[in-house]
Amino acid sequence: MSTNEYTEKVMDHFSNPRNVGEIADANGVGEVGNAKCGDIMKIYLKVEDNVIKDVKFKTFGCGAAIATSSMVTELVMGKSLDEALEITNQAVAEALGGLPPVKMHCSNLAADAMHEAIKDYMSKQNK
Amino acid sequence: MSTNEYTEKVMDHFSNPRNVGEIADANGVGEVGNAKCGDIMKIYLKVEDNVIKDVKFKTFGCGAAIATSSMVTELVMGKSLDEALEITNQAVAEALGGLPPVKMHCSNLAADAMHEAIKDYMSKQNK
Amino acid sequence: MKRIYFDHAATTPTDKTIANTMLEYMTTKFGNPSSVHSFGREVRKEVSEARENIAALINANANEIFFTSGGSESDNFALKGIAFANKNKGNHIITTQIEHHAILHTCQWLEKQGFEVTYLPVDEDGMISLDELKAAITDKTILISIMFANNEVGTIEPIKEIGAIAKEHGIYFHTDAVQAVANVEIDVQDMNIDLLSLSGHKFYGPKGIGAIYIRRGVKIQAVQLGGAQERNMRAGTENVPAIVGLGMSAVIAKRDFVEKNAHLVALRDKLIKGIQEQIPDIKLNGHPTKRLPGNVNFSFRYIEGESLLLSLDMKGIAASSGSACTSGSLDPSHVLLAMGLIHEIAHGSLRISLGRDNTEEDIAYTLEVLPQIIARLRSMSPLCAENSLGVTAKECKTCYKK
Amino acid sequence: MKRIYFDHAATTPTDKTIANTMLEYMTTKFGNPSSVHSFGREVRKEVSEARENIAALINANANEIFFTSGGSESDNFALKGIAFANKNKGNHIITTQIEHHAILHTCQWLEKQGFEVTYLPVDEDGMISLDELKAAITDKTILISIMFANNEVGTIEPIKEIGAIAKEHGIYFHTDAVQAVANVEIDVQDMNIDLLSLSGHKFYGPKGIGAIYIRRGVKIQAVQLGGAQERNMRAGTENVPAIVGLGMSAVIAKRDFVEKNAHLVALRDKLIKGIQEQIPDIKLNGHPTKRLPGNVNFSFRYIEGESLLLSLDMKGIAASSGSACTSGSLDPSHVLLAMGLIHEIAHGSLRISLGRDNTEEDIAYTLEVLPQIIARLRSMSPLCAENSLGVTAKECKTCYKK
């Protein structure tokens, strides 16, 4: 069924992913998923004054995993941490024009990774 | 499978059956089969000096039933009763170039009908 | 010699446009729709379109349609799938004595697996009784399977009423609509049908493809197990060319429904009337009015079906019979026997099933040829009341048990 | 963009000559071979010829071949048919962990019906052990079902030796030869095979048609019940166009066997060598020599299969993967896991299955494109030892459990 197709936007983010890579002096790093399930997403943040100044990702996973990772970095770039924390996996999927149902659970974890990175940043601040 | 086909000879005897009809003054009549099974063959004989002078048949049944009836009348015409009694259902089928396996049991009874007719003739002689 | 095809209930030719389209899906757009790549993607949309078109023909939702290899598979699937999935609820199935063998033999097999099956009788028109249906229902009944229209005699069963009874009792209702689809209006919502079988080659679609409609929420097990195709309900690489063809046949069926069936009914009634006027000692089998548009079925006394078919065939007319000799078994049609015909009469039955390409001329020619053939075969028959000697050789039995 | 089809193990295009012939059998010679009339008769010979041609391909007798709707149906038929017909003799079935789901899921279903199934392990090349097979046999064993060649990794099992063991113990031996037919020499006599499944669309025949070989004398129940087609062994109106097409594909397979497979082996070995030379951190899956002529299967560390497939597809290359994401389940290929690969590695596998129309240029192009794609995906992967900062971010796990 056509609902198993990736949208054009997904394919765009898959083939030209935004913000791939690592940040050498990241002050927040988050990782979710595990290789057993076929998806690992790692988000690097550079936070200044509670604003995300830079964000990068590395992802092991399917097309949806890579596209959602890319999309989440676009969505949070320049946002405040509070704004970023409001972004859900669902919102990422919607920003991509939707995902095939089978991808909704397993490969749509980029917002979680981003939240983990923010938590990591905050826990470091509290020290 | 091609073995389910009727031979040309069967089709010839079916479409131009020999000796169809009844003999008004038959001195031997035989009938086998029953309508429930879909085959009834009736053979009329006119026997003189132990020789079959005339033979006719009437048959309710499938193509094979009609063809075997026709064939058996050809085979016995002019034969002595002893010769006729030697003709088997198998021989009738062979004279037709064979019958589809499924027809061998149910529709290949013409020789039996002919034998019944001879028995009928003989029992009448004994009276 | 001109040949006239009168056996559309057995199979129809595949529509030429459909066949040509299938050619493309065999050789060029040949991908496996489960594949990730472009060869797979490019056929996925067509498969889902076909599903929608099948759904539209019976007023179902596309996600309630599953493709199978044909009517027999759909029937096996419905019965076994429901039986195994619901055996903790009950072990009783109700069907009829006049179902297609795909239903009957599956029911007999299920009986060996511990299920109980009631085979409802029919009246002399081939119609079931709603009262008998109601009376057969027990608290163990999990499924009612009653065909939409009979393949031999064309009788159309009271499907909507059956659906209402099934619904009232909370019992699943399956109907084998292999002969009905494209020939009778079908609305699974309105008629409360939970499962429905159909087969492509019966309405100008491809052979080797069919579908089963399974209402959303019905508890059923997959029967053909393996890959995740058809949302895990029916394993096996999708037969895309045939699926596309089936979808097209549904579109054509919907588009031409009124016109085609009016054409068939006109020819059918002309043929029935002509036969009744010209040939004595016959019986029209099936319901006089509630019958398939293309179905003509007569029993001709004193003669046997296969020799009738062969004789017609020699004249270029292709028809069929419920006769023993065609099927390799000694028993005549179980449908005609269930309708009360005695064996002799049941053996002498002829089914002419009309199709969209048949013409007035075909009917006229048949009405010219058939009486001669009947006369010739009767003249050879020892059962015939009027034998060649002009005397009643044997009293003919009556046509009916009762 | 030029497109290269590398997914012949999923499905092949139907040979053009075959498709054109089928067109004729759909629209003109469309009769039902079970019919008495000329439309039925004119196709009967072709059906029996097709049966003979299938038989000839595997050295069986024509009357041991039964047409089905495909490989999945043949597999279901073999297992359920033997299990139900022989349950008074025993309830134990032996198969392997690397079978197609058509076998595995049917076995799991049979377990729910009271049968016991042993799933033999395989070594890291995907090969079963004859000793383990022998050890698994009990006096309740009624069937051994072991695939001829694996669809994912191409490993060819020791079928003749298995046949000898089965024969010695008087146990039926079924082999799923869906991937092997036309690609490996098969002789059911010499190899003591009692039942064999094949599927048309895997060797340039039509989709929606397959066959099962059942040695004469084997005790088996029909599974798809209904009409008397296929000598009561498989109900359903014969799919004559596809049957004719399947027969033709067998003729072509036999005719071109040596040449076609030499061509595939040459391309295969070139591709394997090229990949091994150009790309580090990879593993060839499947047996190095006992493998299907057209099968290439690699795991590429640190990357996931679907994104690899999508990337290849964007470059016009259509391949497949045992990856989770293609099948809608989270689990990677059960075959690769059975061969001992850890999940991470199993997720990153690629199957290229070559076909007769593939060329040297296709291989050259692939060897140009693939290394770039792998490099790009690895550069995005958090698992990769060499990350963009030039330090080992994370120690990579080894490829094998042991």
Ligand SMILES: Cc1ncc(COP(=O)(O)O)c(C=O)c1O
């Ligand atoms: C009423 C009915 N049910 C089921 C079938 C079986 O359909 P198929 O032969 O396509 O499997 C047929 C036709 O043969 C039929 O007429």
Ligand SMILES: Cc1ncc(COP(=O)(O)O)c(C=O)c1O
């Ligand atoms: C080894 C094997 N067995 C069975 C099947 C099932 O065949 P089909 O999809 O034609 O039903 C396949 C292919 O999908 C296969 O590769």
